[in-house]
Amino acid sequence: MSQFHLETEIIRSHIERSQHQEHSSPLYLTSSYVFEDAEEMRASFSEEKERNIYSRFSNPNTSEFIDRIAKMEGAESGYAFATGMSAVFSTLAALLNSGDHIISSRSVFGSTHSLFTKFFPKWNISHSYFKVNEVGTIEKLITPTTKIIFAESPTNPGVDILDLELLGKIAKKHHLILVIDNCFATPYLQNPIKFGADLVIHSATKLIDGQGRVLGGVTVGRADLIREIYLFSRNTGPALSPFNAWVLSKSLETLPVRLEKHCENALKVAQFLEENEFVENVKYPFLKSHPQYKIAKKQMKLGGNIISFEVKGGLKAGRKFINSVNLCSRSANLGDTKTIVTHPASTTHSKLGEVDRLEVGITDGLVRISVGLEHVDDVISDLQQALKN
Numbered sequence: 464m465s466q467f468h469l470e471t472e473i474i475r476s477h478i479e480r481s482q483h484q485e486h487s488s489p490l491y492l493t494s495s496y497v498f499e500d501a502e503e504m505r506a507s508f509s510e511e512k513e514r515n516i517y518s519r520f521s522n523p524n525t526s527e528f529i530d531r532i533a534k535m536e537g538a539e540s541g542y543a544f545a546t547g548m549s550a551v552f553s554t555l556a557a558l559l560n561s562g563d564h565i566i567s568s569r570s571v572f573g574s575t576h577s578l579f580t581k582f583f584p585k586w587n588i589s590h591s592y593f594k595v596n597e598v599g600t601i602e603k604l605i606t607p608t609t610k611i612i613f614a615e616s617p618t619n620p621g622v623d624i625l626d627l628e629l630l631g632k633i634a635k636k637h638h639l640i641l642v643i644d645n646c647f648a649t650p651y652l653q654n655p656i657k658f659g660a661d662l663v664i665h666s667a668t669k670l671i672d673g674q675g676r677v678l679g680g681v682t683v684g685r686a687d688l689i690r691e692i693y694l695f696s697r698n699t700g701p702a703l704s705p706f707n708a709w710v711l712s713k714s715l716e717t718l719p720v721r722l723e724k725h726c727e728n729a730l731k732v733a734q735f736l737e738e739n740e741f742v743e744n745v746k747y748p749f750l751k752s753h754p755q756y757k758i759a760k761k762q763m764k765l766g767g768n769i770i771s772f773e774v775k776g777g778l779k780a781g782r783k784f785i786n787s788v789n790l791c792s793r794s795a796n797l798g799d800t801k802t803i804v805t806h807p808a809s810t811t812h813s814k815l816g817e818v819d820r821l822e823v824g825i826t827d828g829l830v831r832i833s834v835g836l837e838h839v840d841d842v843i844s845d846l847q848q849a850l851k852n
């Protein structure tokens with residue numbers, strides 16, 4: 464369609480300008496919109512006429528953000544949410560009925576796991592988990608009430624890779640909806656729709672904002688499914704704020720250059736860790752030693768900015784390492800300009816029992832690092848001194 468490359472498209476695509484002809488999209492801080500007359504109101508509410516009515520339904524800034532993400536993901540349509548979790552919840556709640564069954568990778572974001580195990584049972588929605596390295600077992604889990612297959616790749620915090628093409632084939636064969644949480648890859652590194660996904664979800668809070676400022680989420684994909692998600696959401700109210708949409712839309716203009724640097728830095732850090740005597744093992748999708756290296760290469764443009772590694776000496780050594788970093792931040796976020804280290808066994812995944820933790824690959828000494836945009840030599844020096852400590 465376009466003669467331009469994606470980077471140019473994203474920077475140059477505008478929805479509208481006001482009479483001031485601003486170079487940067489204006490911010491539309493308005494909760495509602497006015498109508499010429501009763502007939503225009505009637506036509507708008509009956510959806511004969513497509514226009515903004517109320518910002519819980521749509522807003523020019525959220526529409527711009529959705530359009531840009533949809534363009535990057537090769538999606539037909541989308542809806543933007545206040546957070547990544549509201550995107551996950553609203554997407555699934557809109558499509559599932561009481562009695563339905565969902566099949567998911569066991570390695571999903573903590574709150575997504577809570578949704579499946581603690582809250583969905585309240586509405587009689589059941590789930591089955593498959594292990595990340597056992598995509599082939601999915602077919603055995605399918606029941607007559609199965610409606611959705613859900614997965615993340617790369618996974619958090621194990622940085623495992625799932626074969627999206629295989630997932631796409633299984634979903635298609637059994638007429639199931641494939642939903643991929645593409646948060647760790649961003650629309651710049653991986654486009655699950657190309658491999659058969661019906662819907663793609665992002666927590667925009669992470670690399671899409673990329674600067675640790677705002678929360679946001681988005682779901683893009685098949686227009687008929689987005690229509691159902693839209694109707695559910697416009698009535699239940701998880702909409703993204705216009706201000707956050709404006710911030711996130713601007714962030715997309717720099718996503719490609721930021722990601723190139725994040726990934727370049729991450730690969731260097733991963734290579735450093737692999738050589739380090741105090742490190743047991745390292746997992747990074749674009750290291751040859753990664754168990755799913757070939758699949759990562761097939762479906763990702765670059766390896767991303769998340770590395771998981773195991774410090775020799777287990778829980779005590781893991782905690783000691785976290786306490787010894789000076790430059791890197793100890794924080795629960797990821798995908799920021801600032802490099803962040805976390806110790807899942809004692810923080811984000813501490814509520815899981817040891818057996819459950821091991822099931823998702825979280826050993827006691829496992830450290831997750833979200834590599835930022837500082838000079839990579841400074842990051843490596845900090846990690847080096849922390850490992851020696």
Ligand SMILES: *Cc1c(COP(=O)(O)O)cnc(C)c1O
Nearest residue numbers: 546547548572644646666668679
């Ligand atoms: C952070 C995250 C979410 C949730 O996003 P929020 O914006 O924090 O609500 C969902 N999935 C993955 C993979 C995440 O990393």
